[in-house]
Amino acid sequence: MELAEKLKILSAAAKYDVSCSSSGSRRANVPGGVGSAAYSGICHSWTDDGRCVSLLKILFSNECLYNCAYCVNRISSDTPRATFTPEEVADLTINFYRRNYIEGLFLSSAIYRNENYTMELLLKTVKKLRHEYNFNGYIHLKAIPGADLALISEAGKYADRMSVNIELPSEEGLKLLAPRKKKEVILKSIGSLTENIKRYREERKVFKNTPTFVPAGQSTQLIVGATPDSDLKIMRLSETLYKSFDLKRVYYSAYVPVSNDPKLPRISSPPLVRENRLYQADWLLRFYGFSAGELLDKQHPNLDLELDPKASWALRNLHLFPVEINTAEYRMLLRVPGIGVTSAKRIAAARKVGSLGYEDLKKIGVVLKRARYFITCRGKYFGDVNIREDLIKNKLVGSFQRKSDGKQLTMFNDVVPYR
Amino acid sequence: MLYYIYDGSFQGLLTAVYEAYYRREEPFDITPENNFSGDLFARQVHIKTDGDKAGRVFRAVKEKISPRAIKQVYYVFLSEIMQRETLIYCYLKKGFKLGKDVDLYLTDKTVHEIQKVSQKVGREKHRMLGLIRFRKLVGDIYYAPIEPDYNIVTLVAPHFARRLSDQNWVIHDTRRGSAVLYNKKEWVLAQLDPGREFRLSEEEKDYQQMWRGYFNSASVPGRTNTRLQRQFMPVRYWKYLIEKQEL
Numbered sequence A: 001m002e003l004a005e006k007l008k009i010l011s012a013a014a015k016y017d018v019s020c021s022s023s024g025s026r027r028a029n030v031p032g033g034v035g036s037a038a039y040s041g042i043c044h045s046w047t048d049d050g051r052c053v054s055l056l057k058i059l060f061s062n063e064c065l066y067n068c069a070y071c072v073n074r075i076s077s078d079t080p081r082a083t084f085t086p087e088e089v090a091d092l093t094i095n096f097y098r099r100n101y102i103e104g105l106f107l108s109s110a111i112y113r114n115e116n117y118t119m120e121l122l123l124k125t126v127k128k129l130r131h132e133y134n135f136n137g138y139i140h141l142k143a144i145p146g147a148d149l150a151l152i153s154e155a156g157k158y159a160d161r162m163s164v165n166i167e168l169p170s171e172e173g174l175k176l177l178a179p180r181k182k183k184e185v186i187l188k189s190i191g192s193l194t195e196n197i198k199r200y201r202e203e204r205k206v207f208k209n210t211p212t213f214v215p216a217g218q219s220t221q222l223i224v225g226a227t228p229d230s231d232l233k234i235m236r237l238s239e240t241l242y243k244s245f246d247l248k249r250v251y252y253s254a255y256v257p258v259s260n261d262p263k264l265p266r267i268s269s270p271p272l273v274r275e276n277r278l279y280q281a282d283w284l285l286r287f288y289g290f291s292a293g294e295l296l297d298k299q300h301p302n303l304d305l306e307l308d309p310k311a312s313w314a315l316r317n318l319h320l321f322p323v324e325i326n327t328a329e330y331r332m333l334l335r336v337p338g339i340g341v342t343s344a345k346r347i348a349a350a351r352k353v354g355s356l357g358y359e360d361l362k363k364i365g366v367v368l369k370r371a372r373y374f375i376t377c378r379g380k381y382f383g384d385v386n387i388r389e390d391l392i393k394n395k396l397v398g399s400f401q402r403k404s405d406g407k408q409l410t411m412f413n414d415v416v417p418y419r
Numbered sequence B: 001m002l003y004y005i006y007d008g009s010f011q012g013l014l015t016a017v018y019e020a021y022y023r024r025e026e027p028f029d030i031t032p033e034n035n036f037s038g039d040l041f042a043r044q045v046h047i048k049t050d051g052d053k054a055g056r057v058f059r060a061v062k063e064k065i066s067p068r069a070i071k072q073v074y075y076v077f078l079s080e081i082m083q084r085e086t087l088i089y090c091y092l093k094k095g096f097k098l099g100k101d102v103d104l105y106l107t108d109k110t111v112h113e114i115q116k117v118s119q120k121v122g123r124e125k126h127r128m129l130g131l132i133r134f135r136k137l138v139g140d141i142y143y144a145p146i147e148p149d150y151n152i153v154t155l156v157a158p159h160f161a162r163r164l165s166d167q168n169w170v171i172h173d174t175r176r177g178s179a180v181l182y183n184k185k186e187w188v189l190a191q192l193d194p195g196r197e198f199r200l201s202e203e204e205k206d207y208q209q210m211w212r213g214y215f216n217s218a219s220v221p222g223r224t225n226t227r228l229q230r231q232f233m234p235v236r237y238w239k240y241l242i243e244k245q246e247l
């Protein structure tokens, strides 16, 4: 089979993995080598669905032994199959890289022959890139759960980021839809990466020449809407992954209907709004100091689809508002709906050299459309309705619907602008 | 009204700032010579670019204001916006008075404008790190034409010198007729005729084809959203994007 044909099949098969980030690594080039990592990551293009293209995202093989119900590559699916060689992957990566099409490689694979065999092929490919081609660009490598942990940790010496996909948020979900995947095996692989990342990091503090091990950390992906799991369950899982397993990112992928297996829910289109809300909630966990328990509880097990999670939290906690912009703690500024990290930082900077009125906020670029219901400036409130849950909600939902037109449904992938 | 006329270079502008302080004579405006339309009442001072004086201003900005300030000033200079010189001059005056705190005065018009423009330039630079596309030419040279809004070729050069250190490459601003050339050792800024033709290497078409194929199949059907795509990647940048060209 021709290389171009393989690329077509194996990139089409990989695109449902939503992660594409190239951030978090400072790998530097060496004399005679090619490539370097940019800590903040770089997008090289944007596809027609508005997603950033940063890495060459391909499967090594889509000839899968498993039969996960939600997946196009399951053994029972009628789809064209192909498998690369390590040389082919290395050649494509280098040639795309030298033309600045990409930041690096995201290599994953179906289970080809068996777990260890697949992992060995992935390992061979990244070793070739690093050693023979002297490649120092970004590599995100999928760890195959069920492969020997020794193989997985060996691979970690060459990768910038690694990921083990959890796919389904609950054990029952896995049993039903991906019977060959086992929760303990997945968590064990994740846990062993976590441990090694920690160990190497400690060693590097003492011995500067310790090699790097997955310097950009690990990530995982959850499929949303293929099982009845609630958002509360999902966010609790994410919280554990961030806190106890030190994950860098959890990705959420709205289930795209691929088959009419009766075990799968009947939906005509992927639950994109829900996916977007989960990203926003995830953002709140990572950058805004929220906990899953604050955003969701037994009475509210799912995120409000009409309102973003910060606004719904604020409306349930109106006793904390309004906050005075000139004196509120930074962490409280961050909790004001409509105020993001950039705005909060600007406010914190500008108020050091003078007190801020409502007009000043506008001048420094803070968008007040939503924030005004939750703040005072020099003691004065600027909302056009009183501070009452129903009244404010009305205003917020109204403004959301007017400006949405599908725009709100698009904030997925690595760019989730959060206000 | 007093006009300072300088040669249009960054060094020249810093020299003009030096003179403004030294002469204690406030310029009404600082303009590059090729842009000066001289009005009847204009009194003109022609600034002679002086590396020594420019260097002193450069260091003074860095030390007495902040490293951030000198970076912002340089970025605003590269923006080529109208009256950038006067904006820069006003900002520096404030900066020398307020020190590094000047950048906290976000409600001040000059400070706000400086930050806004320099952020725009910074954003385009970052965008270009991704959007630049090299074509491999016969003779083993990788060539990338670009048409950025701002004059950012020198800002992106160090990144590629580090990253693609073992290949010869050229990044060509075809609108401004300038280019950075890299020879596996160092990069230089040079003039390069916009109309020049280049011959592609033999394998180039194959990789371009594969990249286009990859790009087109990476989009998930059912999630098409070209408005979002254009927001991140404005159409004016598509001209030189391999993936956006028909064969």
Ligand code: SF4
Pocket: A064, A065, A066, A067, A068, A071, A072, A073, A074, A075, A109, A110, A111, A178
């Ligand atoms: S293991 Fe399951 S999810 Fe992975 S490729 Fe095979 S069928 Fe798809």
